[in-house]
Amino acid sequence: xxxxxxxLSLLFDPFVLLVILAxxxxxxxxxxxxxxxxxxxxxxxxxxIFYMDPIPxxxxxxxxxxxxxxxGDIPGALLRIPGTPASAAYTDESYAMTKNGQVELALGIxxxxxxxxxxxxxxxxxxxxxxxxxxxxxxxxxxxxxxACLGLTASIIVTSDDRIKGFISLFIGVFIASxxxxxxxxxxxxxxxxxxxxxxxxxxxxxxxxYAVSETIRGFGEAQTHKPPANFEIKNVFRGVGKTIFLxxxxxxQGNIIGSLLxxxxxxxxxxxxxxxxxxxxxxxxxxxxxxxxxxEGLVAAGASNNAAISSAYVPMMVFGIPGDSLTAIVIGxxxxxxxxxxxxxxxxDPGIVYAIIFSFFLANLLMLPLGYLAIRGARHLVxxxxxxxxxxxxxxSAIAAFASSNMVFGISALFVMGVLGWIMEAxxxxxxxxxxxxxxxxxxxxxxxxxxxxxxxxxxxxxxRPIAGVLAVVTIITLLLPLIGWIKRLYFTRQQNRMV
Amino acid sequence: MRMSDFVLGTLVLILGCAIFASASELAPARHIKFGxxxxxxxxxxxxxxxxxxxxIRDVVTNGxxxxxxxxxxxxxxxxxxxxxxxxxxxxxxxxxxxxIAGFLIATPIxxxxxxxxxxxxxxxxxxxxxxxxxxxxxxxxxxxxxxMPWGVLQNFQIILTVF
Numbered sequence: 166x167x168x169x170x171x172x173l174s175l176l177f178d179p180f181v182l183l184v185i186l187a188x189x190x191x192x193x194x195x196x197x198x199x200x201x202x203x204x205x206x207x208x209x210x211x212x213x214i215f216y217m218d219p220i221p222x223x224x225x226x227x228x229x230x231x232x233x234x235x236x237g238d239i240p241g242a243l244l245r246i247p248g249t250p251a252s253a254a255y256t257d258e259s260y261a262m263t264k265n266g267q268v269e270l271a272l273g274i275x276x277x278x279x280x281x282x283x284x285x286x287x288x289x290x291x292x293x294x295x296x297x298x299x300x301x302x303x304x305x306x307x308x309x310x311x312x313a314c315l316g317l318t319a320s321i322i323v324t325s326d327d328r329i330k331g332f333i334s335l336f337i338g339v340f341i342a343s344x345x346x347x348x349x350x351x352x353x354x355x356x357x358x359x360x361x362x363x364x365x366x367x368x369x370x371x372x373x374x375x376y377a378v379s380e381t382i383r384g385f386g387e388a389q390t391h392k393p394p395a396n397f398e399i400k401n402v403f404r405g406v407g408k409t410i411f412l413x414x415x416x417x418x419q420g421n422i423i424g425s426l427l428x429x430x431x432x433x434x435x436x437x438x439x440x441x442x443x444x445x446x447x448x449x450x451x452x453x454x455x456x457x458x459x460x461x462e463g464l465v466a467a468g469a470s471n472n473a474a475i476s477s478a479y480v481p482m483m484v485f486g487i488p489g490d491s492l493t494a495i496v497i498g499x500x501x502x503x504x505x506x507x508x509x510x511x512x513x514x515d516p517g518i519v520y521a522i523i524f525s526f527f528l529a530n531l532l533m534l535p536l537g538y539l540a541i542r543g544a545r546h547l548v549x550x551x552x553x554x555x556x557x558x559x560x561x562x563s564a565i566a567a568f569a570s571s572n573m574v575f576g577i578s579a580l581f582v583m584g585v586l587g588w589i590m591e592a593x594x595x596x597x598x599x600x601x602x603x604x605x606x607x608x609x610x611x612x613x614x615x616x617x618x619x620x621x622x623x624x625x626x627x628x629x630x631r632p633i634a635g636v637l638a639v640v641t642i643i644t645l646l647l648p649l650i651g652w653i654k655r656l657y658f659t660r661q662q663n664r665m666v
Numbered sequence: 667m668r669m670s671d672f673v674l675g676t677l678v679l680i681l682g683c684a685i686f687a688s689a690s691e692l693a694p695a696r697h698i699k700f701g702x703x704x705x706x707x708x709x710x711x712x713x714x715x716x717x718x719x720x721x722i723r724d725v726v727t728n729g730x731x732x733x734x735x736x737x738x739x740x741x742x743x744x745x746x747x748x749x750x751x752x753x754x755x756x757x758x759x760x761x762x763x764x765x766i767a768g769f770l771i772a773t774p775i776x777x778x779x780x781x782x783x784x785x786x787x788x789x790x791x792x793x794x795x796x797x798x799x800x801x802x803x804x805x806x807x808x809x810x811x812x813x814m815p816w817g818v819l820q821n822f823q824i825i826l827t828v829f
Contacts, residue, residue: 209811329716329723333678336712339705340685347692347702354702355688385753385783386746553784554794557777561802564760564776569812578761585757592668611705618700 172520175220176528184221185228185525189532192229193540196236196248198562203233203249207495219503219518224525226496231529234475235279235537238468239544242271244559246377251439251474253372253601255467258443260380261459273402274409274461275468276537280530281410282421282469286476287526289425294480294512302485304430306620307627310613311637312430313606316437318644319444320599330595337590338603341366348608349615361575369570370579371604373563375597378584381556381563383591402541413462416446420466421473428474429481440602442470476526483507483519670732675720682713745785752783768817769807770826773799 175181188210195206206229214222237248238259245260247253262271304312321331344355345365356362410417420442427438446466447456456463479496481487486508488494500507511519550558567580587597621627629635669677685706694701725731737746756779764772777795782788806812808827816823 329719332712333716333720336709336716339709340713343706343709350694350702352692352702354692354706355685382753385749553786554781556784557780557795558798560756560780561773561777561798565802565806565812565814568814569806572813574761574765574815577764581757581761589667593674595674607705615700615704 168516168520171517172524175517175521176224176524178220181221181224182528184217184225185528186532188225188228189232189529189536192232193236193536195229196233197239197540197544203230203492206233207492211495211499214499215502219500219505220521220525222499222503223496223522224529226492226499227522227525228529228532230475230492231283231472231526232533232536234471235276235533236540238275238279239272239540242268242275243544244377244555245380246373246559246563250368250372250436250601250605251467251471253376253598254439254443255464256376257457257598258460258463261457262461262464263459265459267459267461269400269402270405270409270461271464272541273404273406274464276402276534276541277406277410278417278420278465278468279472280533280537282424283472283476283530283533284527285421285469286425286428286473287523287530289473290476290479290483290526291520291523294484300426300429302481302487303633305631306613306616307631307634308637309430310610310617310628311634311641312427312437313609313613315637315641315644316440316602316606317599317610318641319441320602321645327594330593331599334590334595334597335599335603337586338600338605339607341371341600342604342607343611348612361573364571366579366583367567367571367576368605370567370576371583372601373566374580374583375587375590375601377559377563378580379587379591379597381559382584382588384552384556402538409461410465413446413465416442416450416462416466417469419445419449420469423466424470424473425477427470428477436605438470438474439467443467472530479522479526483511483522668734668736670734671720671724671727672731673733673735675717675724677717678713678720679717682710682715682717685713686710749783749785752779756780756783764817765815766817768819769814770799770803770819771817773802 191206191210192203195203207226210225210229214225217225234249234251237252238255240246240248241252241256242259242263245256247256259271259275262268317335320335321328340355342365344362346352346363347354353363423442423445424438427441443463443466446463447453450456450462452460452462478493482493482497486497486506488497497507505511505515505518563580563584564577567576568574570576590597590600617628618625627634629638689703689706689710692701692703692706694703721731756776759779760772760776763775766772767775774792774795777798778788778791781791781794786794803814803826807814819826
């Protein structure tokens with residue numbers, strides 16, 4: 166208890182609070198501008214952090230990350246530009262809600278679930294860090310392989326209509342990910358001899374191209390582009406949010422659990438967590454058919470899991486000194502510079518500082534509510550801009566984002582090619598979401614599969630006889646076979662009915 | 667661009683075959699069983715199966731293969747040909763002229779073409795695109811430090827940078 170008070174007294178220092186406020190505000194701006202990322206923001210912060218004490222320095226990173234992840238939902242809902250690969254899981258849903266005139270509800274759900282999800286993740290970090298870390302450390306390449314496969318099956322579940330076209334999209338995404346250098350052997354693949362393709366196409370050009378640029382190409386084709394869109398008023402973003410979250414409380418709880426568990430896995434994180442949370446929510450929903458048409462249930466689950474995963478990513482970092490992602494890798498570096506030793510002894514040697522960092526999560530997620538509200542209110546002017554002016558701006562921002570991600574003009578070319586591909590895909594009812602997830606997860610699948618085979622000397626038995634891997638394998642296979650089982654059942658019952666007639 | 671399932675299936679099948687052909691040339695290293703061609707080969711087989719299924723499904727549904735390609739949503743809007751040409755020109759030209767002319771020159775041209783595609787008059791398009799470029803330069807290049815190319819204005823970089 167004394168440690169908690171020590172942590173609070175370290176945190177509630179005027180300078181620390183000012184730093185948290187400034188970083189949280191910066192995070193909102195960075196996250197809301199397509200193409201700018203939390204990692205970029207932290208890199209900009211590093212020169213300042215070097216001159217700060219550990220608490221304000223790390224609290225700055227925590228605050229910026231927490232708010233930036235939520236703020237990426239704003240362009241996702243308004244312009245169909247996902248701020249992060251994780252928010253791509255529900256960009257279509259939130260954009261559909263916006264088109265249905267429910268922009269306030271979509272953004273309100275994103276804001277509140279992000280804030281509450283982040284705080285729940287921080288609670289788990291506070292009380293369950295050691296057991297969560299033990300769970301995380303038990304994952305080896307076998308478990309990561311099946312986890313990535315489970316993530317891919319989630320992409321098929323989120324595809325509402327044609328499963329065959331869903332698989333086509335998935336394979337296209339995996340193919341895009343395989344362009345460049347093979348991660349295991351270092352050989353070049355599908356580059357056609359062009360050196361520029363050795364680095365692959367990049368996540369940002371593909372993601373933003375498939376979603377945003379394809380949408381703008383389609384928007385140019387509409388007749389009435391000179392009028393502002395109707396039904397777009399953003400006044401009270403909190404109206405109806407509490408009722409909606411209460412109505413879909415199961416999805417909310419699922420999202421938090423999935424985000425907290427998967428966020429703790431190094432290298433997995435918010436990307437997979439959001440997609441799986443969305444897919445699980447759809448799978449167990451009583452209104453499956455409404456997903457993809459602007460239904461808030463998926464948004465509730467995935468929005469919560471996104472920010473819960475951010476908090477729990479600090480679990481392996483703090484308990485074992487293992488970075489969960491690029492952000493926590495930077496945090497580890499800063500902790501070493503400040504004389505802290507992330508790992509098992511940090512809870513013994515510097516408990517006050519550790520708990521102050523955890524409490525800064527609560528503060529950042531609380532601050533997200535007023536700051537996020539102001540950001541959404543500011544963004545409302547975006548929706549009043551006539552489409553024929555907004556569409557070119559979206560393409561320009563997307564091009565700048567693509568360039569910024571790779572520092573090469575090739576990123577812009579890749580963006581436009583992906584935009585045209587996304588336009589063609591959607592015109593032929595081939596969903597984009599599986600392609601995005603395939604692209605994100607393909608490297609994880611391939612690396613872990615080949616690594617596992619090397620460990621097991623070519624045997625596939627360990628893929629099934631390790632306890633966690635076995636469970637994940639069974640869940641994945643059943644999930645993949647479910648559509649087939651459903652089809653066989655329907656066929657059987659139809660034949661039974663025909664016989665009775 | 668909307669296609670019948672038969673045409674789409676054919677394209678997917680061809681893509682799958684091309685990927686398989688390319689992947690089969692990626693031999694594994696001597697010390698490992700599965701090489702860089704392993705995952706692409708699986709994708710290729712998947713694409714071939716999906717493409718074939720689409721083709722068969724189209725034939726079963728329609729009684730015969732349906733060959734159709736059309737422009738959805740575009741071909742009934744007024745001036746769609748001009749719109750498509752302006753949009754296509756903008757997307758092709760921008761990556762080509764950006765490294766040569768630089769962000770400050772290429773972007774107004776790019777934006778003007780796009781704004782014109784949205785039926786905004788040329789004078790308004792030029793003014794809007796110039797203002798937008800200046801703002802984007804200030805925010806992204808000067809404040810946030812995104813190193814957009816300067817092109818022919820490389821020697822004037824110091825004068826044109828605000829911060």
